[in-house]
Amino acid sequence: MLGPVILAASRSDRMRRLISAAPVTKQVVDRFIPGESVTDIVPIIEELTGRGLELTMDVVGEDITTPEQATAARDAYLALVERLRGLGLGERVEMSVKLSMFGQALDGGHELALANVRPVVEAAAAIGTTVTLDAEDHTTLDSMFAIHEELRRDFPQTGCVIQAYLFRTEADARRLAEAGSRVRLVKGAYKEPAEVAYQQKHEIDKAYVRILRTLMEGEGYPMVGSHDPRLISIAQELARRAGRKPDEYEFQMLYGIRSDEHLRLAAEGHRMRVYTAYGTDWYGYFMRRLAEKPANLRFFARSMLSKG
Numbered sequence: 001m002l003g004p005v006i007l008a009a010s011r012s013d014r015m016r017r018l019i020s021a022a023p024v025t026k027q028v029v030d031r032f033i034p035g036e037s038v039t040d041i042v043p044i045i046e047e048l049t050g051r052g053l054e055l056t057m058d059v060v061g062e063d064i065t066t067p068e069q070a071t072a073a074r075d076a077y078l079a080l081v082e083r084l085r086g087l088g089l090g091e092r093v094e095m096s097v098k099l100s101m102f103g104q105a106l107d108g109g110h111e112l113a114l115a116n117v118r119p120v121v122e123a124a125a126a127i128g129t130t131v132t133l134d135a136e137d138h139t140t141l142d143s144m145f146a147i148h149e150e151l152r153r154d155f156p157q158t159g160c161v162i163q164a165y166l167f168r169t170e171a172d173a174r175r176l177a178e179a180g181s182r183v184r185l186v187k188g189a190y191k192e193p194a195e196v197a198y199q200q201k202h203e204i205d206k207a208y209v210r211i212l213r214t215l216m217e218g219e220g221y222p223m224v225g226s227h228d229p230r231l232i233s234i235a236q237e238l239a240r241r242a243g244r245k246p247d248e249y250e251f252q253m254l255y256g257i258r259s260d261e262h263l264r265l266a267a268e269g270h271r272m273r274v275y276t277a278y279g280t281d282w283y284g285y286f287m288r289r290l291a292e293k294p295a296n297l298r299f300f301a302r303s304m305l306s307k308g
């Protein structure tokens, strides 16, 4: 019940001001977003890759209102690529981007987002890595998939995300499960209406398994984005049945969530990629993490009360 309320709050400017200014917020935020700048994040990249993990880096900041902010987002990713170049980690560290941050919701947003994201994808390719386009709310997805298709003409390794809670996703998965494609499947983190999305956890989980089967049996490279132990076992079984070797799919989890499991899967010989977010505009990302697990919200609320 709490999840949808928190997701509604994630769109509220008043809540953003209140929560961002609370004295204890930073401590709780650090669990999920372990740095504000590229300089903060380099030691984390070195530590996690040193432990056998792979990464996908996200510069947070989706709620932009001007084209200048979209340009700044592009430049933040280019600065990250520059730092990654020095580390020489290639595809072990890729990037995740939200097209909203590149201007997708502004006037002429589709073209603007494409123009801003293309140089990031080019720069990533030049250092031997790639970019995955995150999936945001359902109204943005036709544009995201069109940009994905456009980018793949020159950079076929560009990935995208599909969300199991949406009715449309089974068809998207069939279209995307082709040779050379990279597709991350997640349950979905936005507040979506019953006209377009399953609302019950058991329905979402069942859809996740159906879609995962399509991806595993297809020709592309599936990226299993979930912390759900049941789905992780099912993914291993589906991969085995589809005759996939450990380097023909990967698991992905978020930084700060089930970290022991990241290391366990990597130690078992799986490719395990940790989605690691950093930056100052963390509000939307943080609120989605609270919404996913009510215990996070209770912990946050208790910290506010005890310090407040």
Ligand SMILES: Cc1cc2nc3c(=O)[nH]c(=O)nc-3n(C[C@H](O)[C@H](O)[C@H](O)COP(=O)(O)OP(=O)(O)OC[C@H]3O[C@@H](n4cnc5c(N)ncnc54)[C@H](O)[C@@H]3O)c2cc1C
Binding pocket: 133, 134, 135, 136, 161, 163, 186, 187, 188, 189, 190, 225, 226, 227, 228, 229, 252, 253, 254, 257, 258, 274, 275, 288, 289, 290, 292, 293, 296
């Ligand atoms: C790598 C990655 C990339 C993602 N990219 C996108 C995207 O582009 N678009 C999108 O809509 N969504 C994205 N998500 C979020 C996703 O949609 C889910 O909201 C999120 O992963 C929680 O679902 P779950 O599969 O982990 O299963 P759940 O059933 O929600 O969780 C399973 C278990 O994982 C643990 N867990 C899950 N979430 C949390 C949390 N926040 N805090 C503490 N423990 C937790 C709990 O132990 C829980 O019981 C991404 C998720 C991952 C892992």
